[in-house]
Amino acid sequence: MLIASNRGPIAFDVDDDGRLTGRRGGGGLVTGLQDAARDPRVRAGGSMWICAALDDADRRAAREAPHGRLDRAGHDTGVPVRMLDMDRDTFDGAYNAIANRTLWFVQHMLYAIPEAPSFGPDFRRGWAAFERYNALFARALAAEAAPGAAVFVQDYHLALVPGYLRELRPDLRIAHFSHTPWAPPEYFRLLPDAVTQALLGGMLGADRLGFLAGRWAAAFEACCTDVLGTRPPGDPAGIRFAGRTTGVGVHPLGVDAAALTERAAAPDVARRAGQLRTLAAGRRIILRIDRTELSKNIVRGLEAYRELLRTHPEWIGRVVHLVYACPSRNELPEYRRYMAAVQRTAAEICAEFATDSWVPLHLEIADDYPRSLAALSLAEVLVVNPVRDGMNLVAKEGPVLSRDGVALVLSREAGVCAQMDRDALVVNPFDVSATAAAMHAALGQPASERRARTARLAAVATALPPRVWFHEQIEALTRPGPEAGAEPAPLDQLETTG
């Protein structure tokens, strides 16, 4: 079994003596897959994870290891890792110009259309790099896979891999999973026509495509109909294209309650919880935790908090807003500008409302996982208001970790909303006033109702933990077609890598 993703389960740094040291790779995608890869049933099959070298330290590690195969470098990656070394231009073009600045923007509908996008020669150079990068992954997977192996390709970075890989190795079973939303056809078709065809055709090289929510799967199918002329969405057999059929599945990734609560019981989290209690001094905590990411809608969230304090002055001095932003992608100028706007808005709120004895808002731009866990256990209100989000696992972690119930203010544009809309306070993320009103309603929720809703939200959040989520996809990929009429193949009978 092979897993392929841009970011892998391990990353390297160079220490003061010039030695390479390994650490855990970051981000939600890696966390979910990592747990799946640690499953003994996945480990047992001689599996491997193929990822890109992301920076100079990674590239050195990949070059120094025979065939890029890394030992675990002090960090348990679950399965062995092969890191692909490539020149910096190929990586930057594929990751920054195309994956992050184009595909991410399209799927999250982030463009300010009068100005962007604009597809000229720079874009074409980036696209050529994206093709090279995907071809490199396809060749590495083709070289590592045993006959009939199952390959699990992750996310938009690797959208062309299924098509390339099928040409090289028609014997393989190939799955592709999208961890993002999918844009409706009118928006997707902002991309040049040849690019829309290549992306959809490339993904349809897979036997199965996975999405986090039904809405994203339906949008993908609608794009196929519009761009490739496939039959209208909804055929239970899947999408027929170029003489093949690709199945489509929805797998709403959840969290592992046992692992999460065990980590939250560690002393470093208890220490942070003590500090936060002192900071809050009995005031009610309104929390948000995001990557420093345009799609997370942090600025409108802060504006809503300001409106809450203006329209409901009874909360002044009685609440405190913790805003934790974990740095991400700050090599992109759009992200740096956005974070400057976040800081500006936070400073304005403090200037307007702070008193000698009360700070209304604490903005922390740092990656402090134990502090995030501590805050989730204490918050009374959790704000998750992305303009668009594939799933959003913070919305799932909050109810699981909450000690005394948490009221969830949730964007209707997050994939998770399809599962949690009954017990969350659902908002239109563009409507700042409605978000402020939802914060007020959240603070007013009776404790008993808050606790009951939290229990139901936690049950939904833990329904499909990463190992089960991955197992479900393995079964779907390796299940013989309906014509064979057989039971799904047990995991331990899957073909393994060579």
Ligand code: G6P
């Ligand atoms: C989040 C998204 C994934 C994406 C990942 C990449 O986890 O949900 O869709 O692949 O970020 O982030 P990175 O930091 O590697 O650019």
